Amino acid sequence: MPKETDRxxxxxxxxxxxxxxxxxxxxxEKIDAGVATKAELDTLREAVSKMDIPDASxxxxxxxxxxxxxxxxxxxxxxTEKAVRDASVAAISVATTDATTKANAAVASIISxxxxxxxxxxxxxxxxxxxxxxxxxxxxxxxxxxxxxxxYFQVTGAVAANSYAVLDSNVINVIAGTYxxxxxxxxxxxxxxxxxxxxxxxxxxxxINSLVADSNSNWHRKSKTVTIPSGVxxxxxxxxVAGGASGVPGSVKAISRIKFxxxxxxxxxxxxxxxxxxxxxxxxxxxWGSINDASEAxxxxxxxxxxxxxxxxxVYTVPTAKKIVIKSIVICNPQTIDVTFSIxxxxxxxxxxxxxxxxxxIIFPVADQVLHEGRTIELSGTGPSLNYxxxxxxxxxxxxxxxxxxxxxxxxxxxxxxxxxxxxxxxSIAFCNPTANEAAITVLVGGVHIISGKKIKPYDTVIVPxxxxxxxxxxxxxxxxxxxxxxxxxxAEVI
Numbered sequence: 001m002p003k004e005t006d007r008x009x010x011x012x013x014x015x016x017x018x019x020x021x022x023x024x025x026x027x028x029e030k031i032d033a034g035v036a037t038k039a040e041l042d043t044l045r046e047a048v049s050k051m052d053i054p055d056a057s058x059x060x061x062x063x064x065x066x067x068x069x070x071x072x073x074x075x076x077x078x079x080t081e082k083a084v085r086d087a088s089v090a091a092i093s094v095a096t097t098d099a100t101t102k103a104n105a106a107v108a109s110i111i112s113x114x115x116x117x118x119x120x121x122x123x124x125x126x127x128x129x130x131x132x133x134x135x136x137x138x139x140x141x142x143x144x145x146x147x148x149x150x151x152y153f154q155v156t157g158a159v160a161a162n163s164y165a166v167l168d169s170n171v172i173n174v175i176a177g178t179y180x181x182x183x184x185x186x187x188x189x190x191x192x193x194x195x196x197x198x199x200x201x202x203x204x205x206x207x208i209n210s211l212v213a214d215s216n217s218n219w220h221r222k223s224k225t226v227t228i229p230s231g232v233x234x235x236x237x238x239x240x241v242a243g244g245a246s247g248v249p250g251s252v253k254a255i256s257r258i259k260f261x262x263x264x265x266x267x268x269x270x271x272x273x274x275x276x277x278x279x280x281x282x283x284x285x286x287x288w289g290s291i292n293d294a295s296e297a298x299x300x301x302x303x304x305x306x307x308x309x310x311x312x313x314x315v316y317t318v319p320t321a322k323k324i325v326i327k328s329i330v331i332c333n334p335q336t337i338d339v340t341f342s343i344x345x346x347x348x349x350x351x352x353x354x355x356x357x358x359x360x361x362i363i364f365p366v367a368d369q370v371l372h373e374g375r376t377i378e379l380s381g382t383g384p385s386l387n388y389x390x391x392x393x394x395x396x397x398x399x400x401x402x403x404x405x406x407x408x409x410x411x412x413x414x415x416x417x418x419x420x421x422x423x424x425x426x427x428s429i430a431f432c433n434p435t436a437n438e439a440a441i442t443v444l445v446g447g448v449h450i451i452s453g454k455k456i457k458p459y460d461t462v463i464v465p466x467x468x469x470x471x472x473x474x475x476x477x478x479x480x481x482x483x484x485x486x487x488x489x490x491x492a493e494v495i
Contacts, residue, residue, distance in 0.1 A: 318371050
C-alpha cells in the first residue's frame with residue numbers, strides 16, 4: 001500500500017513503483033487545492049482584524065490586559081509574574097512584622113516585673129519551708145510522679161465533716177490593686193468536700209478571695225484575678241481541704257505550682273521567690289549554733305533580778321512583727337549565800353526554784369529556742385540579786401528560720417509534743433520539774449522510745465541533747481511524766 005504525507009495526504013511512490021505523468025499531475029492538483037493564495041490570506045487577515053473579541057470578565061472569556069501593580073483593585077486585568085512576586089514578598093514582610101508584634105505583646109506581661117511570683121517555696125521543693133501546717137488533718141510533701149510537677153503539697157488522710165486541713169504561707173507584702181492567683185490541683189477520687197486556696201488579709205485573717213479546684217479531676221490548672229483592697233499591706237495564702245457536711249475520705253488532695261503575681265494578666269508559672277527562699281534557707285542553716293548576722297545579734301536582758309523576789313517579772317517581750325531565737329542564758333550568783341531562781345519562756349517553766357551556789361555560774365545551752373511576737377521571758381529569784389545575761393537573735397517575723405520549738409506542760413498520760421506533717425531533726429528537749437516530787441519522763445518518736453523513765457529531781461531542769469534524731473513527716477512525738485505539771489521545751493530543726 002502506497003504511503004501518504006501527513007498533512008495533504010499526497011501519495012508517496014514506493015521504491016519499486018513506476019511514476020507516471022498522470023500521478024505527478026494529481027499530486028500538483030492536490031497541492032494547488034490545499035494552498036491559500038496571497039489574496040486569500042489578505043482577505044483572511046482583514047476579516048480577523050474586523051472581529052469584535054469582548055473584554056474578559058469574571059463571567060466570560062475574552063481579551064485581557066496585563067498589569068504589574070500589587071495594590072490595585074481591578075478585576076479586568078491579569079497579574080504579571082513580577083506582580084505575583086512583588087505581592088508575595090510584601091505579604092511575607094507584613095506577616096513577619098505582625099507575628100513579631102503579636103508575639104512581643106504576648107510575652108510582654110511574662111517578662112515584665114509584674115509577673116514575678118511572690119510565693120516562696122511555691123511547689124514544695126523546699127519541703128514545708130515558708131509554710132505552717134495546722135488543722136484536723138496533716139499536710140505532707142511528696143515528689144511528683146509525672147511531668148506536671150516535681151513536688152507537691154498533699155493531704156492523704158480523711159478530713160471529718162465540718163473540719164479543715166490548713167497550710168498557711170509566710171506573709172506576702174502587697175499594695176492595693178489587682179493580682180493573679182494560679183495553681184495546679186489534683187482531686188481525682190475526691191467527690192465530697194472542697195480543695196481551695198484562700199487569699200487572707202494577714203492582719204485580721206479575713207478572706208479576700210479564693211481559688212477553688214475542680215472536683216474529682218486529675219492535675220488541672222486554675223487561675224483567678226484577685227483585687228487587694230485599699231489599706232491591706234500584707235496577705236498570706238491558705239491551702240485548705242474542707243470536709244464539708246459529709247467529710248472527705250482518704251485520698252490524695254494535692255496542690256503545686258502556686259503563683260501569686262501583681263497584675264491581672266494570667267501569665268505562666270515562674271518561681272522567682274523560690275530563689276529567695278533557697279537563699280534564706282541556706283542562711284538559716286548557717287545560723288544553727290551561731291550568730292552570723294551582726295545586725296540580728298541582741299541581748300534580750302542583762303542585769304540583776306529583784307532581791308527576795310518570788311513573783312515572776314517580765315524582763316523581755318518580743319516586739320510586734322518580730323521573733324527571737326534565744327542562744328544562751330547565763331546566771332551568776334556573786335553573793336555569799338546559796339539562792340534559787342526561776343525562768344519562764346513563752347509562759348512555760350524553763351527553770352523553777354533552781355538552786356545556784358554562792359559564787360557559781362550556770363549556763364543553759366538552750367539550742368535556739370524560738371519565741372514569736374508578744375511572747376515573754378520572765379525571771380524571779382530568792383535571796384540577794386542574781387546576775388543574768390540572755391542573748392540571741394532578733395529578726396522579722398517573715399524571716400525563714402529552720403529552728404522550731406514546741407513547749408507545754410506534760411500529763412501523766414501520753415501527750416503529743418509535736419504533730420505529724422513536718423519532717424524535723426530533733427536537737428534537744430529541756431524538762432523542768434516545778435513540783436516537790438521526783439518525776440520520771442518518757443518520750444517516744446513515731447511510737448519508739450527515745451527516753452524511758454528519765455529521773456528529774458524536784459525543782460530541777462534537765463536538758464537532754466540528741467545526736468540528730470530524725471522524725472519523719474508521718475511520725476509524731478509524744479511523752480508522759482509520772483508527775484503532772486512537768487514542762488518541756490522541744491527544739492527541732494525543720495528539714
